[in-house]
Amino acid sequence: MNEIERKFLVENTGFKAQAYKHERIAQGYLNSHPERTVRIRTKGDKGYLTIKGKSNESGTTRLEWETEIPVAEARSLLALCESGSIDKIRYEVKSGSHIFEVDEFFGENEGLLVAEIELQHEDEIFEKPDWLGKEVTGDVRYYNAYLSRNPYKTWK
Numbered sequence: 001m002n003e004i005e006r007k008f009l010v011e012n013t014g015f016k017a018q019a020y021k022h023e024r025i026a027q028g029y030l031n032s033h034p035e036r037t038v039r040i041r042t043k044g045d046k047g048y049l050t051i052k053g054k055s056n057e058s059g060t061t062r063l064e065w066e067t068e069i070p071v072a073e074a075r076s077l078l079a080l081c082e083s084g085s086i087d088k089i090r091y092e093v094k095s096g097s098h099i100f101e102v103d104e105f106f107g108e109n110e111g112l113l114v115a116e117i118e119l120q121h122e123d124e125i126f127e128k129p130d131w132l133g134k135e136v137t138g139d140v141r142y143y144n145a146y147l148s149r150n151p152y153k154t155w156k
Helices: 071-078 144-149
Strands: 002-010 019-033 036-043 046-053 061-069 086-095 098-105 113-118 132-135
Touching: 019 071, 019 144, 036 071, 036 144, 046 071, 061 071, 086 144
Parallel strands: none
Antiparallel strands: 002 061, 002 113, 002 132, 019 036, 019 086, 036 046, 046 061, 086 098, 098 113
16 A cells, blocks of 8 residues: 655656557545545546555655546546646656656646656666656655645746
8 A cells, every 4th residue: 555656857748759658637635634635536537536645754655545436426526625626647658667657737737747656665776768857756846736736837
């Protein structure tokens, strides 16, 4: 149930040509408290309920529990979420033996590109594609829950 991931900014859109899959994601938060978040998401024609705990000191590891729910129920629950929502396309890009999930944000977060890689352990070695930029693991500004309350377009 622990998620181990690292986050990076993306320097250019070269990843799009390398993506083997992409899907639109809409998500909102029933609870966006930093100690625990409760997220509702639609991804393509599926719905999900996800609970995440607080990250460790390095920002790489936290508890994550997710279950699939009917997409109609997810859409209904999105209407109950806190104000602020996330609209993005997620691209999946293979790099070596790993997969990067690259999120291209829209709406109030338009212009932001963030890549995540899930790992088996915190110090795992992985190939870094040429479009990968600065690491932002542990920087809460790049958490989707934060972005839903403090959109990228409002940053100074």
